[in-house]
Amino acid sequence: MSNIFPKSANKLPLQIVIYLVVLVGLATAGVTYYMTPKYTRVGYAPVQPVPYSHALHVGQLGLDCRYCHSNIEQSGYANLPTAQTCMNCHSMVKKDSPLLAVVRKSYETGESVPWVQIHQTPDYVYFNHAVHVNRGVSCVECHGKINEMEVVSHQKSLSMGFCLDCHRNPEAHVREKADIFNLDSPTIATKSGTEAGVKFVHDWKIKPPQSCTGCHR
């Protein structure tokens, strides 16, 4: 019988095994890097029907978040403002601007302004805005520095790991009541040390749930 396989074929099984290990390693790295909200959602900045600048209205004019998102302290849902909210000022300021045509039409006809939602949890996650802002969690913790954004973009991953980071260590993330809507404010922990954060969490009876049903229903 002649030699069908050359001698080098003896090494082949080992080489295949090594290659498979490399391949699985690469695939794992790819999945870890790409199949997460850190990749799929962070940076999402859709084109909105009105090019509203938070940097101008909040950062420069100093409007409070609650001027527009007015139910945030009572409601689990952070409401978008009514067209009338815009018209409170824009019936006089830049009242003929073509950029505001959609808002004027909405105000006159009652049609909705088709804003595009950026931050979105899956429907099986029940996130309550009021509970968070009334318990020392500032907007900036989940939304980033909106007050500096010309166009709002998705900044934090809002993955389950992201939620749990804070639910397990709230003392590192809480702010004084007066600082909740001041997006440039430091956390209690950075201002007065971790112990002050721990004390705040204790005094305010902040007990973030870590059980599944805390957020999933």
Next chain:
Amino acid sequence: MRNVYLVTFFIAVLIVSVFGLRGRHFTQPPIEVFPEWAFPGMKHQPKYKPQSESKFFADGRTDRPIPANTVSRTELRTDDELYLGKAADGSWLRGFPKSITVDAQLMARGHERFSIYCAPCHGALGDGNGITKQYGMGATPTYHDTRLREIAEGEIFNTITHGKTNMLPYADKVTPHDRWAIILYVRSLQRAQNGTVADVPADHRSELGLK
């Protein structure tokens, strides 16, 4: 074997160059790792959420207006003093409704709400010099003239609720209780702007550098 590694390397480079790195800005809707067709009814459940879209109702909204001639439970407003700012005889109420407790807590609440909703136009001092004035919002009146110092509390309440001339209604943003809190704070601003040395108790005058 070397060729296999080269091909793998090029595929990896290809994937990275197609999908890019984390953190770039993009306007297209995000990719779903677990797409709706494979896992129906999980991420997007057939339920209505606030301010979302409905294909069922003619106006395209899930939020429904309150039907005519109905009142939501707990929303029956029979107290004219509290909800309309009117006294029993139909005139504007002077002072505060009986159901409102005027205390430091109400004042603090009024300060907070005033700073959010009123100060942008009326200014932190109530002098009509809010930030919007620099952007073309003209003629915001000052609180510190005789007419507004003597106006009835109930009429201020009515102005916040329904607006007046250029000012649009704030009823959807400021609850009736908060409107009274704001009125209390406005009264304190008016008092402060028209105070004299005689108003400061004698033993506190030195703290303000007064004699």
